[in-house]
Amino acid sequence: MSTLIYLSSSPYASTSLKEALDLALVFGTFEQAISIAITGDALALLVEEQTPNKRQGKHLYKLLDGLEFYDIENIYVKESEVKAFGTSLWTGVQAISQEAWINMLEQHQHIYRF
Amino acid sequence: MNYSLFITGSPTASRACHSALDFAEAAVTNGENTIQGIFFYEEAVAIATNLAMPPRDECNIRDEWSIFAKQHKIPLYVCIAAAIRRGQLNESEAKRHEVEHFVLADEYQLEGLGSLVSLTLESDRIVRFK
Numbered sequence: 256m257s258t259l260i261y262l263s264s265s266p267y268a269s270t271s272l273k274e275a276l277d278l279a280l281v282f283g284t285f286e287q288a289i290s291i292a293i294t295g296d297a298l299a300l301l302v303e304e305q306t307p308n309k310r311q312g313k314h315l316y317k318l319l320d321g322l323e324f325y326d327i328e329n330i331y332v333k334e335s336e337v338k339a340f341g342t343s344l345w346t347g348v349q350a351i352s353q354e355a356w357i358n359m360l361e362q363h364q365h366i367y368r369f
Numbered sequence: 370m371n372y373s374l375f376i377t378g379s380p381t382a383s384r385a386c387h388s389a390l391d392f393a394e395a396a397v398t399n400g401e402n403t404i405q406g407i408f409f410y411e412e413a414v415a416i417a418t419n420l421a422m423p424p425r426d427e428c429n430i431r432d433e434w435s436i437f438a439k440q441h442k443i444p445l446y447v448c449i450a451a452a453i454r455r456g457q458l459n460e461s462e463a464k465r466h467e468v469e470h471f472v473l474a475d476e477y478q479l480e481g482l483g484s485l486v487s488l489t490l491e492s493d494r495i496v497r498f499k
Binding site: 258270274277281284287365368 | 410
C-alpha cells in the first residue's frame with residue numbers, strides 16, 4: 256500500500272507545504288511507502304538558490320536533500336511543467352509525461368493533497 | 370466500510386468541519402459503516418478552542434463534534450504541531466511552553482502525525498474536507 260503527498264500550493268503563500276512535507280516525513284519515519292507529486296504553484300519549492308528570510312517563510316528547499324534519508328525517493332513532476340518553468344530546478348525529481356502522471360496517481364491507494 | 374476523516378479547512382472560513390460532521394452522521398446512521406477517527410490538521414485545528422463563542426442562535430460546530438464523538442466513541446485527534454503553532458494548547462503543552470493559559474476543549478486530543486498514519490493504515494477510506 257502506498258501513499259502519495261500531492262503538492263500544488265505555493266511554498267510561501269501559506270504553511271500548507273510545510274505541513275504537507277511534515278506529513279511525508281512522518282510516513283517515512285513509520286517506514287510506509289510514500290511518494291511526492293509536485294505540480295502547479297508548488298513547483299516553486301524546487302527553484303535552486305532561493306534564499307527566503309524568516310518572515311517570508313520557512314526555507315523548505317533545504318529539506319529536499321534530506322528526503323532520501325526517510326526513504327522518500329519517488330518525487331514526481333510533469334515534464335511539460337518543468338520545461339515551461341524556465342529556471343533550473345532541484346534535480347532529485349523524476350519528470351514524467353502526462354500519461355505517466357495519470358498512471359502514477361492510479362498506483363497510490365491514498366492521496367493527500369496540499 | 371471503515372472511514373477516517375481528514376479535515377483541514379478552517380471552522381469559520383470554510384464549511385469543512387460542518388460538511389464533515391454531516392458526512393460522519395450519515396455514515397453511521399444505518400450501522401453499516403464505522404468511523405475509525407477524525408484528524409484535524411492545518412486551519413481546522415482552530416475548531417478545538419474552548420474560547421470560541423459563536424452566537425447562541427448559530428451552530429457551535431466544536432460542541433456538535435464533541436457530542437457526536439462522545440456518543441459514537443470516535444476519537445477527535447488534533448495535530449499537535451499544527452495546534453500549538455496556532456495557539457491551541459492543552460494543559461501539558463502550556464506547562465511545557467511555560468505559558469499560563471490553555472484552551473483545548475474536552476473530547477479533543479493533541480496527537481502527532483503518526484496517528485494520521487495509523488488511521489490511514491487502519492481505514493478503508495480517508496475522506497478529506499478542506
